[in-house]
Amino acid sequence: MPTKTRLAAAVLLGSFLAVTPATAQDAPSPQQALQNFGIGAEQIAQLERGEIVGYDVSETSQKELAIGVAMLLPVPLAQIADYIKKGNLNAIESDIIASAAIGANPSSESFKKFAFTDKQLEEAKAFLAAEAGDEFNLSKTELATLKNLQAGLEDADDKTLLKTANQTYREFLLQRLLAYKKNGLNGIAPYARDGGSADPAAELRTDAINSKAWARYFPELQQAWLNYPAALPGNASEQFIWLNRRVEDRPxxxxxHRVVVVGETGGIIVSRQFYVGHSYNSSHVVAGGLPYQDGTLVFYSIRSSTDQVAGIGSSLKHSIGREQMKKEMVKRLQRLNKDLKRKPATVAAE
Structure with a gap:
């Protein structure tokens, strides 16, 4: 697998987030969860020694990389939930340049911290001159907008080019966000490719349908997730976040989109990256937390779609890509564990 693919695989990770079931009786027992994910006695012993173990997650296409990891964190579930609520997750990710929660009434100003810098001028110029292909994930409409801008930028100086690129990209992000909030997966515009397209909406829909291990316990949450903006379960909360992540040394x-529910008996995460600027198409996270002994048994799985692992040599690319993903996921759980033990969260009173 080329370096570009390995690097992309390493960052195909959505943010880890704990979520709990719509109703307490729906939560599986730790033993049920371990059995569902095929984690046997030997791996359970590893977990109880503080090790992180992997488990298989089915892949639904040649473009998909999928893997799961589990760990026993020596802190209560409520402490993890409080840590997440306080917005500390970015502390375990080293590749984030900037991020922010998006409010109820977004505008292009919501993304003002996303910017090509002076040092990224060539990236900004490449964006303004983008064509169908995988250098940038853009729709036909977005590419047409850029083409219309080009005539007026022929004699523009670097400062103007940088400003135009930033303003235009922020507007694209806003329009994609609004379309998704209004129409859910049906509102996600495909990425134009040379001679075809990539369809993140179809990928995310397939991922949600195939999250069967958790769907049996949380069918209402799964249906709401599939049919968003359908109403979420009553005790669920949602959050929209934008990230500027360094991928393949590019902004x-x-x-x-994340959904969070917090309770006492266990948890599940649903999180999807419904727009990604380049290198991969989409990402779907399902993670769960269950009280176990004196801590929390955490399951963390991800499905990510990328054109880079399809085609010739797909089997080898997938094998290497999964291993790179697993290494990065393990690092994040290790950082989470370290951070939770170093800075215990103050759990808010129920």
């Missing part, structure tokens, strides 16, 4: 705007 990468990402739009992320």
């Amino acid at each position: 990468t705007p990402i739009l992320n």
Whole structure:
């Protein structure tokens, strides 16, 4: 697998987030969860020694990389939930340049911290001159907008080019966010490719349908997730976040939708990256937390779609890509564990 693919695989990770079931009786027992994910006695012993173990997650296409990891964190579930609520997750990710929660009434100003810098002028110029292909994930409409801008920028200086690129990209992000909030997966515009397209909406829909291990316990949440903006379960909360992540040493705007429910008996995460600027198409996270002994048994799985692992040599690319993903996921859980033990969260009173 080329370096570009390895690097992309390493960052195909959505943000880890704990979520709990719509109703307490729906939560599986730790033993049920371990059985569902095929984690046997030997791996359970590893977990109880503080090790992180992997488990298989089915892949639904040649473009998909999928893997799961589990860990026993020596802190209560409520402490993890409080840590997440306080917005500390970025502390475990080293590749984020900037990020922010998006309010109820977004505008292009919501993305003002996403910017090509002076040192990224060539990236900004490449964006303004983008064509169908995988250098940038853009729709036909977005590419047409850029083409219309080009005539007026022929004699523009670097400062003007940089400003135009930033303003235009922020507007694209806003329009994609609004379309998704209004129409859910049906509102996600495909990425134009040379001679075809990539369809993140179809990928995310397939991922949601195939999250069967958790769907049996949380069918209402799964249906709401599939049919968003359908109403979420009553005790669920949602969050929209934008990220500027360094991917393959390039700035990468990402739009992320998360749903969070917090309870006492266990948890599940649903999180999707429904727009990614380049290198991969989409990402779907399902993670769960269950009280176990004196801590929390955490399951963390991700499905990410990228054109880079399809085609000739796909089997080898997938094998290497999964291993790179697993390494990065393990690092994040290790950082989360370290941070939770170093800075215990103050759990808010129920």
